[in-house]
Amino acid sequence: MSVQTPGRSRPRAYRRPVSVWWWLRKPTYLLFVLRELSSIFIAWLVAFLVIMVFSVGRGADSYRGFMDWAGQAWVVVINVLAFAFAALHTVTWFLLTPKAMALRVRGRAVPARAVVTGEYVVLAIVTVLVLWLVLR
Amino acid sequence: MTLEAAARAAEESITLEVTRYEPDGDTEPHTQSYVVPLRKDWTVLDGLNYVKDSLDPSLSYRWSCRMGVCGSCGMNVGGRPSLSCGTFLSDFAPGPVRVEPLSNFPVIRDLVVDITDFLDKLPTVKPWIIRDDGDVDVHAGEFLQTPAELDAYSQFSSCINCMLCYSACPVYGLDPDFTGPAAIALAERYNLDSRDQGARERLDVLIEREGLWGCTFVGECTRVCPKHVDPASAIQRYKLKAAQESVRAVLLPRGGR
Numbered sequence: 001m002s003v004q005t006p007g008r009s010r011p012r013a014y015r016r017p018v019s020v021w022w023w024l025r026k027p028t029y030l031l032f033v034l035r036e037l038s039s040i041f042i043a044w045l046v047a048f049l050v051i052m053v054f055s056v057g058r059g060a061d062s063y064r065g066f067m068d069w070a071g072q073a074w075v076v077v078i079n080v081l082a083f084a085f086a087a088l089h090t091v092t093w094f095l096l097t098p099k100a101m102a103l104r105v106r107g108r109a110v111p112a113r114a115v116v117t118g119e120y121v122v123l124a125i126v127t128v129l130v131l132w133l134v135l136r
Numbered sequence: 137m138t139l140e141a142a143a144r145a146a147e148e149s150i151t152l153e154v155t156r157y158e159p160d161g162d163t164e165p166h167t168q169s170y171v172v173p174l175r176k177d178w179t180v181l182d183g184l185n186y187v188k189d190s191l192d193p194s195l196s197y198r199w200s201c202r203m204g205v206c207g208s209c210g211m212n213v214g215g216r217p218s219l220s221c222g223t224f225l226s227d228f229a230p231g232p233v234r235v236e237p238l239s240n241f242p243v244i245r246d247l248v249v250d251i252t253d254f255l256d257k258l259p260t261v262k263p264w265i266i267r268d269d270g271d272v273d274v275h276a277g278e279f280l281q282t283p284a285e286l287d288a289y290s291q292f293s294s295c296i297n298c299m300l301c302y303s304a305c306p307v308y309g310l311d312p313d314f315t316g317p318a319a320i321a322l323a324e325r326y327n328l329d330s331r332d333q334g335a336r337e338r339l340d341v342l343i344e345r346e347g348l349w350g351c352t353f354v355g356e357c358t359r360v361c362p363k364h365v366d367p368a369s370a371i372q373r374y375k376l377k378a379a380q381e382s383v384r385a386v387l388l389p390r391g392g393r
Binding site: 012013014015016018022023025026028029032036096099100101102107 | 157159160162164165215239240242243244250284306309310352353354355356358359366368369372373375376
C-alpha cells in the first residue's frame with residue numbers, strides 16, 4: 001500500500017486494528033448501523049404485505065387464516081418493531097435527502113428545510129390517500 | 137507550597153493523556169500523562185507545545201500554522217478527529233484530555249500518522265482542470281466565471297487535506313481501498329467547475345466499487361470537517377449523477393447522451 005522510497009527504509013509503522021464493535025463507539029455510528037439494519041425490517045414489511053395481498057386474492061377463508069396468523073403475539077411484536085424501524089428509516093432518510101439532492105429553482109439553491117418539509121407533505125398526502133382507500 | 141496554592145495550581149492545570157509510540161522499541165502504543173497549564177486561550181496544540189518545550193522533548197506531532205489553514209495538526213482529541221490548533225483545552229476541563237493519533241492510518245511515531253495512502257489516491261481522481269480542447273493558451277485570456285458558477289463549487293474547494301474525514305470514516309477504516317471522502321469531494325469540486333470538462337474521466341475511476349459506491353453515507357466526514365466542505369453531500373450528489381449517467385447510457389441512443 002505505502003510506497004517504499006528506494007534507499008530509505010521506513011520505520012515500522014503501527015496499524016491499529018478496527019474493533020468489531022466500532023459502531024458502538026459513537027452515537028452517530030450506532031444510528032447509522034440502526035438505519036442500515038432497518039432495511040431488513042422494511043423487507044419484512046414488504047413480504048408481509050405481499051402475503052396479505054395473496055391471501056385476500058385466495059378468498060375469505062384464506063384471509064381469515066392470514067389474520068389469525070398475523071394476530072399471534074410474536075408476529076405483532078415483530079410488526080411493532082418493524083414499524084419503529086420503518087419510522088427511523090423514513091426520518092433519517094428524509095433528513096439526508098437535501099445532502100444528496102442540490103435543488104436549484106431559478107438559480108437559487110432550495111434550502112434543506114424546504115426539501116425535507118416537501119417530503120413530509122408528500123408522505124402526509126400519500127398516507128391520507130391510503131387511509132381513504134382502506135377506510136371508505 | 138501552601139495547601140491553597142496547591143489547590144489553585146490543580147485548578148489551573150489539565151492532564152493530557154497522550155498516546156506514545158516509539159517504532160524502534162515499542163510493539164504497540166501506550167499512554168503517557170502530562171500536566172499542562174489550563175489557560176483560557178490555550179488549544180490542545182498549545183498544550184502539546186508546552187509538553188515539548190518544558191516537559192518531554194521526545195514527543196512527536198505535526199503542526200505548522202496554528203490557525204486551521206495548513207491541516208497538519210489533525211489528531212483524535214477526546215475520541216473525535218479534530219484540528220488540535222482549533223480545539224480548546226478549556227472545553228475539556230477539568231480533564232483529562234485524551235490525545236491520540238488519527239484513526240485509520242498507520243502510526244509512524246507518537247501522534248504522527250502515515251498518510252501516503254491518501255497521497256497515492258489523490259491524483260487518481262484527477263483533481264485539476266481538464267479540457268477537451270487540448271492545450272489551452274494561458275496567455276489567450278481568462279476563463280471568466282459568474283458568481284453563481286463560482287458558488288457551485290467553492291464550498292468543495294476549501295479542503296485542506298487534514299485527513300479528519302478519513303479518520304472519522306468507518307468505511308475507510310474497514311476497507312483501506314476506499315477512495316475516501318476528501319478525494320471524492322475534490323473530484324466533485326472540479327466536476328462542478330464551469331471551466332472543467334473532465335467529469336467523464338473522473339467517473340471512470342470513481343464508478344468502481346472502491347470509489348463512490350464504497351460510501352454508505354455514515355455522514356461522519358461532514359460532522360468532523362473543520363472547513364465545512366461537506367464531503368458526504370459531495371459523494372451522494374456524485375452517486376446521483378453516476379446513477380443518472382448509467383440509466384441514460386442504457387435508455388438513450390449514443391447521440392443523445
